[in-house]
Amino acid sequence: MTTQTAAGGPTRTGSPLDRPSPPRQRSRRSRAYSSDRPRRSIVLTVVMCAVLLYFLIPLWWLLVASTKSNANLFSTFGLWFSSTNSLWVNIQTVFTSDNGVYLLWLRNSLVYSVTSAVGSAFLATMAGYAFAKYRFPGGNAIFSGILGAIMIPMTALTIPTYLLFANAGLTNTPWAVILPSLASPFGVYLMRVYAADSVDDTLIEAARVDGAGELRIFFTVALRLLSPGLVTVLLFALVSTWNNYFLPLIMLNSPDLYPLTVGLAQWQATAAGGSGSRALFSSIITGSFLSIIPLVIAFLFLQRYWQSGLASGAVKG
């Protein structure tokens, strides 16, 4: 649904084809056009299922491989199960090796991503709403600055941020990963587009007439209307922090603070370095498999949001 606001909003406001229609009813009717009239094609479906195999086979391999012992990884065919199921043993190894550090990584990933996602989504929602609904001195200039920042590469920021944090004594603490993730210019952009569409000006006026203060209007009236957009920004921020590797790699030294991505990469470097007399490969594979489960589940929930977002054209949530 982020995508809906990302793509749908702009199409509405800046389309090359000027069209007079109000955006509200289009979605239903274009859907009626698209899926009621066409003849479904078996050939195309088969082709797409072949395409789907490309996307799913690696994950299938990961599932199968995480049920195998280290020896069976090498001696049995990768895309099918071996006769012995070692999944449970592997899971136990993952959670107990290096004094159970994997569990710490899992907790860190959760803490970092949930904190940054909630924080950045709220900051972006407040700012996006203000940019959409108020015209105030300097507003456009600040917003242009924020838009421009979308294109600044992370690299240009991460190394100097590290040096600044080192001076402030913040490196190798959770803050080093959380604080930089709070600034999400793209989130502000999305919420501005979303707020412009989903919060009716007349509603704000009505609340003003009733004597509500501006901030009260935001927190009691607008926030509720903005919540689908907020949840979307939140979920995508969650994913980007959960998947982040570069920032924590640079900021953190002690394995106890690593998120899953950095920790697993570390295991991989040890195993590939040849010093792994332990059954490291199966641990890495099983650890990887376990680490993607929370996100896949989150996306199944997220799916509901983007489905409903799509159905309503992401206009009224």
Added chain:
Amino acid sequence: MTAADVRLPQGPPTTPTEPVRRRGPSPMRRRENAAAYILITPFVVVFALFIVVPLVYSGYLSLFRDQLVGGTTFVALDNYTRALTDSSFLTGVGRMAIFLLIQVPIMLGLALVFALLLDSGVLYLQRFVRLGIFIPYAVPSVIAALMWGYLYGPDFGPAAQIAKNLHISAPPFLSQNWMLGSIMNIVSWEFIGYNMIILYAALRSIPSELFDAAAVDGAGRVRTAWSIKIPAIRPAIILTAIFSVIGSFQLFNEPNLLRTIAPNVIGIDYTPNMYAYNLAFINRDSNYAAAIAFILGVVIMVVSYSVQLSTQRKERAAR
């Protein structure tokens, strides 16, 4: 990197959403301004601290050199001239340019075709297909690189196993000549679905009046896709293109992970980002690393901006 002249394709940010009342700042107006400033302040503070300040600091750092003998000295643009003649850096940028020119069109082309197919409703199992293609996006790039590294690998990768049973040799995915293609494959695997969803969402929001007109004109399905749907979602296509440009030039995770299994193929300067990382944290030359990161940022901005300009020009020519 002035922010003001960078525009996203969605049109100017200045579109007023509220009629302007020009009567001087009334008390009510002042209250609204105050509320607006209160609402943007938390973000602006974070933005200033973690984006503006590091950026400025990076520019400042890049003007100095830190040596064992003599300490830190101001060297003006020396780091930049050094970077522009540094073959490690230039080769890395060139490699990323090749990557961009090949991988991005393939990825976005496939994403667009899939999105159009899903939107036109000619498939069975649509929901399943859509979700299946999207799901790799949920896999962290580190895990994706790890996994594909094993899949490519000669030890227990399925390709190698099948080839062995057939008594042929498997493609050397991790060799010098194949590596860039192998990385392109990983990145495409991760992001085709994500881009597809953006484009699909844009397609869903095209107003139906356009199709009615096309139907009256007797346009076929492919014709409709080509001359109505694709032009209508041009802003979304440009958006995905720009994000892909930004992502490609910053490539780090995938090659850095594959380096653990193919250290002879992927050097520390394989991508500009890896080079900057190694300069800063292995060589401890953060001044030079800052200059490299800055130039890379400028390259990204220039390329993204020219993507926008070229499409705008096409648009104007089409009218």
